[in-house]
Amino acid sequence: FFFLLGPHGSGPLHNTTMHAAQCALVSVAALVVCSCALVSSVSAQQAAAPRDWPQYRRFGNRSGEASASPTATSRSMKWSAALGNTAASPVGSEKFVVIPTRAGIIHCMLIEDGSFLWNFTASDTIMAAPVLSPARDLVFVVSTDGSVHAINTNTGTGLWQYHLDTSVISSPILINSDTLIICTARGFIYAFDANSYPQGPKWVIQSNSSIVGTPAVTLDTVLIVGFTNGSFAAIDGETGSISWTYTFHSSPITTSPVINERLSTMYVTSGFHAFQLDAFTMSKTEVKHKWTFRPHDATVAVSASITQDDRIIYASNNDIYCLSSDGKTLWHTTSATNIINGAITADGVATIPTADSSMLGLFIENGTQAFNDTIDISATDSVVIINGTIIVTGTDNVISAYNVVPIRERSSSTLLITAAAAAISLFALGAISLYCNKKLQDKDDSYSSLGTTTIQF
Numbered sequence: 001f002f003f004l005l006g007p008h009g010s011g012p013l014h015n016t017t018m019h020a021a022q023c024a025l026v027s028v029a030a031l032v033v034c035s036c037a038l039v040s041s042v043s044a045q046q047a048a049a050p051r052d053w054p055q056y057r058r059f060g061n062r063s064g065e066a067s068a069s070p071t072a073t074s075r076s077m078k079w080s081a082a083l084g085n086t087a088a089s090p091v092g093s094e095k096f097v098v099i100p101t102r103a104g105i106i107h108c109m110l111i112e113d114g115s116f117l118w119n120f121t122a123s124d125t126i127m128a129a130p131v132l133s134p135a136r137d138l139v140f141v142v143s144t145d146g147s148v149h150a151i152n153t154n155t156g157t158g159l160w161q162y163h164l165d166t167s168v169i170s171s172p173i174l175i176n177s178d179t180l181i182i183c184t185a186r187g188f189i190y191a192f193d194a195n196s197y198p199q200g201p202k203w204v205i206q207s208n209s210s211i212v213g214t215p216a217v218t219l220d221t222v223l224i225v226g227f228t229n230g231s232f233a234a235i236d237g238e239t240g241s242i243s244w245t246y247t248f249h250s251s252p253i254t255t256s257p258v259i260n261e262r263l264s265t266m267y268v269t270s271g272f273h274a275f276q277l278d279a280f281t282m283s284k285t286e287v288k289h290k291w292t293f294r295p296h297d298a299t300v301a302v303s304a305s306i307t308q309d310d311r312i313i314y315a316s317n318n319d320i321y322c323l324s325s326d327g328k329t330l331w332h333t334t335s336a337t338n339i340i341n342g343a344i345t346a347d348g349v350a351t352i353p354t355a356d357s358s359m360l361g362l363f364i365e366n367g368t369q370a371f372n373d374t375i376d377i378s379a380t381d382s383v384v385i386i387n388g389t390i391i392v393t394g395t396d397n398v399i400s401a402y403n404v405v406p407i408r409e410r411s412s413s414t415l416l417i418t419a420a421a422a423a424i425s426l427f428a429l430g431a432i433s434l435y436c437n438k439k440l441q442d443k444d445d446s447y448s449s450l451g452t453t454t455i456q457f
Contacts, residue, residue: 054132060217061259066346079114100126118156175237203240226253291327315339331367
């Protein structure tokens, strides 16, 4: 399917649209990996309160390391609520959690007891995690029809809405709390002033390939964007200037890149033509390939995870690998069912989602099992830990919160998605993309005066 995607034309800036079939395939790719993929030292723009989870995978470098919360050897139910099916992971602060649903309704609830604070109805289905701006009491949400919503987190009041002429499946990004970045399925990247109603984008970049994975952020303001044609690029999030582009191979990049800033290293997973993990050294001006790891019989592309001691946890199918920073295998183990999402690491434990809706915990030192816990709902999104509470969302119209119990005073959070729920949702995503593509035809050239930058691979 990915082979059929190809270039997507000149995009909305030239009054053209992606073919409907291509748009559907991009969304299918996004769903399979939408929940995929922190290092202990993070740059200022990524900083979060110790027990917050303000954005997709918690920090801008997308490795998904949890705060120092206890690992779940067994979980006890804290609260549960019927909110509707979800397809995007929640975000939250120490006091509240923001949960988007497929129906386009965003719910805000107290972490402590699940009490409803407010809800907000967006313009369409939400397939991407929101991003919080705690300093300004805002949450930014994008829906699949290309609408960007700014919502006050205290009241649930919508402050503004801005519509892009393209579908959006990756999560919004904040740079220094001032610049809001939106990447689209047609390969466009838009930057807005996050502090006021946008009169139009600050800058726009047009590429000839789709973006379905959420980009990573490094060096304070630099976006690392992966494209479905196997390329990626480094872009200054404040100015829109392109530092470098790199085309590696024809296999699509549909997961988030993961950045280890201590080692100036980027880890990228790719799939379809070749399922593999590649490491690159990088700077603001260049990128160089470092090594390649090819797992045995891999058929699933998921993001890698990094640990505090610079190891890499990579899983595909039912194989789980721990690699050294130079790509050597330190240990390898298997799970009873398939691994279809990346691990989350914290305090010496890797928590890995499996296809049977369980949380498998492994000690990073040697791969021995720390726990194997079952979740009572069909989770389809990232499981997050906010202020010591595990929040689980899924396709059973139920949102559940669990307390966690210490084990060896280690900590972990969980990411899990079931293969069955993902497969069922493929058809719905295709239909959504066809619908969005139909609505986007014959749009005017709204941003031609910006002097749009073009990336051609």
